[in-house]
Amino acid sequence: MRKIIFLILFVxxxxxxxxxxxxxxxGIEWREFWHSFTHPSEQGTAHSIIWLTRFPxxxxxxxxxxxxxxxxxxxxxxxxxxxxxxxxxxxxGGAALGAAVVTVxxxxxxxxxxxxxxxxxxAMVSVTLVYLIAGRRRFSVTGLILAGVILSxxxxxxxxxxxxxxSPLETNSILFWLIGSLSGDKVSIIxxxxxxxxxxxxxLYLFGRDLDAIALGDEKAFHLGxxxxxxxxxxxxxxxxxxxxxxxxxxxxxxxxxxxxxAMRMMIGPGHKPLIIASSLAGAAFLVLADTVARTxxxxxxxxxxxGVVTGIIGGMFFIILLLKQxxxxxx
Amino acid sequence: xxxxxxxxxxxxxxxxxxxxxPPAVTAGRSLTDSTGTAxxxxxxxxxxxxxxxxxxxxIYLLGAGDKLVGVTKFCKLPAGEKKQVIGDLLTQDxxxxxxxxxxxxxxxxxxxxxxxxxQLKGLGIRVFVLSEANxxxxxRSGFMQMAELLGKTADAQKILEQLEVRLSAVxxxxxxxxxxxxxxxxxxEQFHTAAKDTFADxxxxxxxxxxxxxxxxxxxxxxxxxxxxxxxxxxxxxxxxGNITEQAKAGWEKFPLLKAVKSNKIVIADADLCCLPTPxxxxxxxxxxxxxxxx
Numbered sequence: 001m002r003k004i005i006f007l008i009l010f011v012x013x014x015x016x017x018x019x020x021x022x023x024x025x026x027g028i029e030w031r032e033f034w035h036s037f038t039h040p041s042e043q044g045t046a047h048s049i050i051w052l053t054r055f056p057x058x059x060x061x062x063x064x065x066x067x068x069x070x071x072x073x074x075x076x077x078x079x080x081x082x083x084x085x086x087x088x089x090x091x092x093g094g095a096a097l098g099a100a101v102v103t104v105x106x107x108x109x110x111x112x113x114x115x116x117x118x119x120x121x122x123a124m125v126s127v128t129l130v131y132l133i134a135g136r137r138r139f140s141v142t143g144l145i146l147a148g149v150i151l152s153x154x155x156x157x158x159x160x161x162x163x164x165x166x167s168p169l170e171t172n173s174i175l176f177w178l179i180g181s182l183s184g185d186k187v188s189i190i191x192x193x194x195x196x197x198x199x200x201x202x203x204l205y206l207f208g209r210d211l212d213a214i215a216l217g218d219e220k221a222f223h224l225g226x227x228x229x230x231x232x233x234x235x236x237x238x239x240x241x242x243x244x245x246x247x248x249x250x251x252x253x254x255x256x257x258x259x260x261x262x263a264m265r266m267m268i269g270p271g272h273k274p275l276i277i278a279s280s281l282a283g284a285a286f287l288v289l290a291d292t293v294a295r296t297x298x299x300x301x302x303x304x305x306x307x308g309v310v311t312g313i314i315g316g317m318f319f320i321i322l323l324l325k326q327x328x329x330x331x332x
Numbered sequence: 333x334x335x336x337x338x339x340x341x342x343x344x345x346x347x348x349x350x351x352x353x354p355p356a357v358t359a360g361r362s363l364t365d366s367t368g369t370a371x372x373x374x375x376x377x378x379x380x381x382x383x384x385x386x387x388x389x390x391i392y393l394l395g396a397g398d399k400l401v402g403v404t405k406f407c408k409l410p411a412g413e414k415k416q417v418i419g420d421l422l423t424q425d426x427x428x429x430x431x432x433x434x435x436x437x438x439x440x441x442x443x444x445x446x447x448x449x450x451q452l453k454g455l456g457i458r459v460f461v462l463s464e465a466n467x468x469x470x471x472r473s474g475f476m477q478m479a480e481l482l483g484k485t486a487d488a489q490k491i492l493e494q495l496e497v498r499l500s501a502v503x504x505x506x507x508x509x510x511x512x513x514x515x516x517x518x519x520x521e522q523f524h525t526a527a528k529d530t531f532a533d534x535x536x537x538x539x540x541x542x543x544x545x546x547x548x549x550x551x552x553x554x555x556x557x558x559x560x561x562x563x564x565x566x567x568x569x570x571x572x573x574g575n576i577t578e579q580a581k582a583g584w585e586k587f588p589l590l591k592a593v594k595s596n597k598i599v600i601a602d603a604d605l606c607c608l609p610t611p612x613x614x615x616x617x618x619x620x621x622x623x624x625x626x627x
Binding site: 024025026045049052053054114115164165166167168172173176181183184185187299301303304 | 405419420421431433446447451519551552554
């Protein structure tokens, strides 16, 4: 049964990627489309659009979607909290502050790397602080969540402070980034984020059984031979790296890390090993589709939506339907 | 961690210098943009995309509107003209741009994201990045740069000469007036305004007046109502921004003792005239302010 679900999700991902390559703001005829598929090295308008513009973006969506969903899934188990998501432990606030500071005060020019590097740097500063604070409380669940939430508040307020000082254009640029978007040059960033996201997901998968044990409570986990504190330490760092890379690539794309793991849990049950594979596949497919909607829905008016808006609205409604269908209590 | 931060600082300081001053217009057959990229002036581009409303206005002013194939959502076109919309200032539809096969994209250093510029360059598209222009001198040289790229230098010179004549008429009028009047340029209900190094500030100065926010911190500061009242400006200009504009005007009318209210000098002006740094708008807005103040 599980294998069939994995297969379905995988096929879904392939179809989503195909749709994303096929459709965009500019219509391309089937003939041209196939031609640039069968002759991927031939230059031309269709080639530029499909291989140099859409393809890097689809790859980025696959990686970010998979990373966010897997990280969210692991954190929900790790913190025994259905509201946990990749941004719960203070990553988002730090990343936002990093991006905002660089946008407004330090005009460093690293080309396509400027915002990703500053966001990642900010996220890592914030994560380090959360780690140090939570460490004083022996990495208890409450310690981690409280440290994460409070630091997020502090950093978010600092971002608001910067927004009030920034010029209208800078403000727009930061706000657009905060909503989460896959627009812009993704050619460089997709050469870097796989090194964080793919091994990250693999490690989360390997810790699947430990997560199952921790979901029962620290004490029960201990009797099953799992050191909850140690696991939390390691997985906190791993999920932070994954989420940090996702944020660097796409800003704050909400909801993927929250709803995809829940939806998958409803479908295949609470075991973390299969759950992480299923979440990664479903997260990737979902974000690829959501980004296709974001790119095309208003393109006739010359407007692109931030993908975060689409994931929030579509994802939210989809999730409510799932909740209404699922009668019994959700299990972890 | 520390070393990464240090590297970032060094990278910042290295890249930050040298690119601020607008490059001199070269007499040869090539032109360098604000990112240091050299452009040959031949052949003249026949398919141009504009990334900013003021660039679009300048292109029409230079009589090269027929070469324009793509504009932003906010660009105003002359009646009857229709161009492909390629996005707003921050997000551009890259696919659409590729499809339009532009021979030249005109972008701005401050208004457009460097990532987008780099992405287009990576796709083999020529992007000329104009540096920001606010003062009359910089607006003139930016305009001349565009004229060179479009092969319209003679037209541009003629336009600028006529505008100079209009500006000196304003200056003569200023010389006759007494102490300079105070102007508040209101950009939002929260009293956002333009301080020094902005288009509005330069225009107010040219019109022989003083911008009350000239010395405020930052370029787009938010003043308090108290400060505006204490400064008691002779003129309040509000660019037209929909509903907010009338509300802002009505808000001031609660203070009948303010000079601007007493003499009915709260002026709602066209937003493009107030905010798009073209030579024509610079002179137009200067004349408008000077006229109201010397009425």
